[in-house]
Amino acid sequence: MSRPTIKTIAQETGLSIATVSKALNDSPQVRPETRALVVAAAERVGYQLNMHGVQLRTGKTYQVAAIMTAPGPKQNEWEGVEYAQLLSGISWALEDSPYRVSLYAVRSFEESITTIRQIVSLKKADGIIVSGTHADDPRVRLMQEADFPFVTYGTTIHNAPHAYVDADNEQMIRLSVARLAERGHSRIALINPMADLSYSLTRLEAYRQALDIAGLSFNPALTAHGHLTPAFGRENVLLMSGLSNPPTAYICANEASALGAFSGFHARGLVHGRDAVINATDDLNVSQYFAPPITTYFLPIHEPSEMLGRYILRRMEGETPQALQTLIMPKLIERSDDRLAK
Amino acid sequence: MSRPTIKTIAQETGLSIATVSKALNDSPQVRPETRALVVAAAERVGYQLNMHGVQLRTGKTYQVAAIMTAPGPKQNEWEGVEYAQLLSGISWALEDSPYRVSLYAVRSFEESITTIRQIVSLKKADGIIVSGTHADDPRVRLMQEADFPFVTYGTTIHNAPHAYVDADNEQMIRLSVARLAERGHSRIALINPMADLSYSLTRLEAYRQALDIAGLSFNPALTAHGHLTPAFGRENVLLMSGLSNPPTAYICANEASALGAFSGFHARGLVHGRDAVINATDDLNVSQYFAPPITTYFLPIHEPSEMLGRYILRRMEGETPQALQTLIMPKLIERSDDRLAK
DNA sequence: CAGCACAATAAAAACGTTTAACTTCAATGT
DNA sequence: ACATTGAAGTTAAACGTTTTTATTGTGCTG
DSSP states (O other), X not given: OOOOOHHHHHHHHTOOHHHHHHHHTTOTTSOHHHHHHHHHHHHHHTOOOOHHHHHHHHOOOOEEEEEEEOOOTTOOOXXXXXXXXXXXXXXXXXXXXXXXXXXXXXXXXXXXXHHHXXXXXXXXXXXXXXXXXXXXXXXXXXXXXXXXXXXXXXXXXXXXXXXXXXXXXXHHHHHHHHHHHHTTOOOEEEEEOOTTBHHHHHHHHHHHHXXXXXXXXXXXXXXXXXXXXXXXXXXXXXXXXXXXXOOSEEEESSHHHHHHHHHHHHHHTOOBTTTBEEEEEESSSOGGGSSSOOEEEEOOTHHHHHHHHHHHHHHHTTOOGGGSEEEEOOEEEOOSOOOOOO | OOOOOHHHHHHHHTOOHHHHHHHHTTOTTSOHHXXXXXXXXXXXXXXXXXXXXXXXXXOOOOEEEEEEEOOOTTOOOSOSTTHHHHHHHHHHHTTTSSOEEEEEEESSHHHHHHHHHHHHHTTOOSEEEEESOBSSOHHHHHHHXXXXXXXXXXXXXXXXXXXXXXXOHHHHHHHHHHHHHHTTOOOEEEEEOOTTBHHHHHHHHHHHHHHHHHTOOOOGGGEEESOOSHHHHHHHHHHHTTSSSOOSEEEESSHHHHHHHHHHHHXXXXXXXXXXXXXXXXXXXXXXXXSSOOEEEEOOTHHHHHHHHHHHHHHHTTOOGGGSEEEEOOEEEOOSOOOOOO
C-alpha cells in the first residue's frame, strides 16, 4: 500500500524498470506504443517520480538557492522588505519546473561568501540567485571559477560577464537629475545605498555626469551612502538641511529612505514643494500614499524577480550568460510638480 | 578525486561501511575508540554527509516548507512585506540543524490548501510552517489527519489543539481600546484584516468587549475588513471621515494600513491629533517615521519568526503540540498624546 | 539462406546511506 | 571445561532512480 515506483509500473505492464524509466523520460529508444502503455499504467497507479532516487543517481538537487542578506535580528528597521516579493517572483517563475527555492538567509556580505562557497563545493543546489552585488564581487568570481550557474540581481563592474537582471540605474539617475535641473534645482542631494554596492557606484557616476551636463557643480556634502533604512533618510535630511546652502531636492534610492526623509522634513518643519522636494525609486508603489505623494521611478519588483527565476532556469540548462543580461528601465510616475519654489 | 563517502573512510580505517555509519551516528554499538578513529579519518579526508543518500534511505527530506501567501504579481501593493523578516527568522532558527527552508509561494488560500495537500501526500518536506490561519482552518485539519508536523503563525478557533505562535491580539485590542476610551474617545474605528482570518475575529470580539467595558456602543460602520494595504487604510479613512459622526481614533492592524490612513488624512485635510488620531500594530517599527510618529503596539517580527523555527524543529522531533503554543504580547510604544481634542 | 545490422527491450550496476541479520570472540557462570 | 552471553563488528539488503551493457528478435542484404 506504499507509494508506487517504476517497479510498480514494470510489474503492471510486464516491462522492465529500465524501459519504464526510459519511456517516462521520452527516450527515443522506446516505441511510441510502449511509451503509451507505460504512461497509461503510470496514470492508473498514480505514479509520482521520487526525487530522492533521481537526486542520488544523477547528483542533481533540483534546488535553486536564493541568498538573502537580511538585516540582523537586533535591528528593527524597514530594510530588505522587498525580498518578500523578490522571493515570490522567483518562486513563481520556477513553479512549472521541478526546481524549488531553497532559502539561505545570511547576515552579512562575508557570510554570503562562505554560504555560497559551501553551496558550490558541496553542491547543495543546482543554481544560485544572489543580490546586493559589489563592483568587484568575490562571489561572482567564486561561482565563475567553479562554473556554477547563477544569476545576480544587480550588475558588477569589474567582473567577467555573467547573467544578471537589474534596474537601469544609470539612465534613471541621469533623467532624474536632468528633470530636477530643468525645474530650476541646482542643489540636488543624492541619498545612495552603501558605497560598496555596485549600483551605488553606477548611480554616483551617473549623478556626476548628469550634473555636469546640466552645468551644475558637484558637492560631496550633498551625497550620502548607507543602509537604505528610514533612519538613514531622516538622518541625512536633518544633516543636509542644516547646511548653509541646503539642497532643494532629494533623490532617494528607495521608498524606505524616502519615508525617512519625510520624517526629517517633519522634524525640521520643512514643507514638501515649498522648501524642498523628494524623489525616489520605488519597488512597491507605496510612495503614492505619502503625504503628499511624490514623484518616483517605479519598477514593480515582480518583473525583475520573475526574470531572475526564468534566467536561472535557462542558465542551468547551459545557456550562455551573455544572453541573460537585462537592464529594466523603471517608469517615471510624476505625482508632484517639483518645480523650485521661489 | 571525487567527494569522499563513508566508503572512503571505511578503506581509510579498515572498517566496514556499516561501522563507519554507526560511528558517525553515535550508535552505542561502536566502541568509543573506534568512533574516534572514524571521526579522525572523516576529518582527515574532509568527509561531508551526502544528504541524497540519507534521504533516499530514510525518506526524510530535511526540508521545512514555508507557505507564503503573497499578493499576485499584478497588484503592486505594500502587502506581505513582513514575510521577508519572517522567513529569515525561520531560516536562522534552523541554521544549526540539517534542515533548510523550502519556499512555497502561493497566490491564494485555496492554492495553499492544494500545495499543503501535495507536500503532505508526497512528503516533500518534514514539516510545514503556515500563516494566515482561518478560524476553522482546513489546512490545519488536513495536516492533523495526516499526523504531519506543522506550526502556524496565528491561532485557530475551531480546530483541535496544534502548535502555534501569534501576537496576543485579544489583550492588545482590549488595552488599545481602553487606552483610547480613557483619553476621551467614544468613536473608535477598527481597521481589521480580512474577515476570514482568525485574528480578525479575535480582534473584533476583543474590540466589542472592550467597548462594552468602557460603556461605549458598538457601531458596525466603524469597522472594516480587508487586505491590509495602504489603499485599504486610505479608503476607509475617506469613507468613515465622511460619516455624520466620524471616528476620532483609528486602530489599524498594521503599519501599511496606518500609512494609508495618513494618506486619507492628507486627502481630507485632517490633522493628526486635532481631528483624529491613528494607532497601529507594528512589525517593523516603521511608525516612528510617520509624520507625526504614532502610538503603536510593537512586536519585532524576528521574535515570533525564530520561535516558529524552533517550534517546528521540536515538533518534528515529536514534541506534543500543546507544549508549543505561545502568544506574545506586543509592547506599547506611546509616541503621540492621543487625547481627544476639544 | 547465412550473415548482419538495427530496433527494442532486459539485465545489472551504480549513486550513498542506514539497518536488520548475522558472525566473531572474549568474558562469564556453573 | 564448556555452553552462554554480550559486545563489537561485518555482511548484505534496501531505498528509487538512471544508464551502460547485454540480449533478443526482426528485416534486410548479398
